[in-house]
Amino acid sequence: MGATISMTEEEILARAAGFTAGLKTHPKEVAEAIAASRRMAGAFTRPADERAEPMPAYAAPIPAKGSRA
């Protein structure tokens, strides 16, 4: 078995966000940002319909002038 590495939640999330170095220089801001992102994610109602389409809808490109299509 390999050695286990003990990390705080903030360290795990900062690593996942690619912000490991920033955590060392801005620990207070990272803690605030994690809390803020959770608040933001929970600040609106999820659509009840599982099939609800997000905006903006994807649209296939219109063939450009001179296209061989």
Added chain:
Amino acid sequence: MKPLHELSLTEASTGIARRRFSPVEYLDALHARAEDVGGKVNAIVRPLWDEAREQAVKAGRRIARSGPRSALDGLPVGLKDIIDLAGHPTTCHSRILLDNQKSADAAVVARLRAAGAIFPAKLATHEFAIGGPAFDLPFPPARNPWNTAHHPGGSSSGSGAAVGANILPAALGTDTGGSVRHPASHCGIVGMKATYGLVSRRGVFPLAFTLDHVGPMTRTVADNALLLGMMAGHDPADPGSAAHKPENYARQMKKGLRGLTIGYVRHFHEKDQPASAEMAAALDAAAKLLAKEGAKIKTITLPSLTEFAGVNRAILMSEAAAIHGKWLRERPGDYANITLRRLLPGLFMRAEDYVQAQRRRRELVAEVEAAFAEVDLLLTASSMDAACKIDDPEAVELTYPRQARTPFNVTGHPAMTMMCGISKAEGLPLSLQLVGPSFGEAAIYRAAAAYERAAPWKDLHPAL
């Protein structure tokens, strides 16, 4: 006659066309005004008066030879410093982009330049159009011309301050969560966020692709309609640009209000984010005046401000993180601390939350669209309070959620802010917001012009 620096864009245009004064004389008067009061409001980050004077000389010769190229010929327009101007850096008010030299005009600048406009200044902004008034950046924050101890609103803070202080008759701002309308509210001017896609964003540093708008900021409704008419137009090189023909937005401005039904969205400022007593009273008085002038006023209910704000934040943060991710990771210390704190949550948003916000957005759009089946326009609050002190971080922080502007970045509907009173305690502007159906800018200008004619605010200027 008014001093030249107090003339509106339309008055200056008429004065130049009738040879009462030249574009150079007008520009020189504005330059003198900037020398006189510019240091009090810090609106300008890059003065370009000499270059603009050369353009004004050419415009004067051109007008003398063959008449004005357009109603904007020889007239100055300030640019928020996230909008590209050929030959100058676009700093975004940030040390990260101090050397960000641009060789081409933004599409909207190119349109104005073709109409004969000249560009005497790049203007202050909250860093990258998202920070806040910051004292740890290469340029000082802009200040409110009505009281320089107060916040001018943002992020188009320099545009609001320059126009409010009579340094420039018009400026361009950008609006992702209310950033044209917030400074318009606090500086007592007119700010329009037109329908999403009506004005090209090409050559404007993005904050959030699906929420960003470029908008005109002026002292009068007529000026705003004039400027938007010159700015609007389809741009195939902007993926968000709407294939909608530009209009004469001033065409309905003399029609008055009879026949219009205006939905008054009271719950925004009475329940969702209770406004100050003065702001609430000013909005009620505005609704009464609109009714007296012939509009039918009807109470309308929309989803709560919390829902709109939640969706706006989730989208804005996620899209901004995609733009700023590299700099946030490699040089976080180069942002102002307030900007870093605003942007950093975006790195921790989940992809699912972004998509959920975009799904909820479609529902919110449908609910606002349903309202426009009942009414022609909406009347709402813009800010819930008059401008706070600029050096009070807690009050500044509160100013961003205490507003009703973000709903219409989420939905893309056109929305305009204008003055509707003065706070007795502090002598600062109070404001209202008019919202229209998509591409319904002409109806907004019609109602706004009627209100402007009937209300006593249009001739008030800050005593700097």
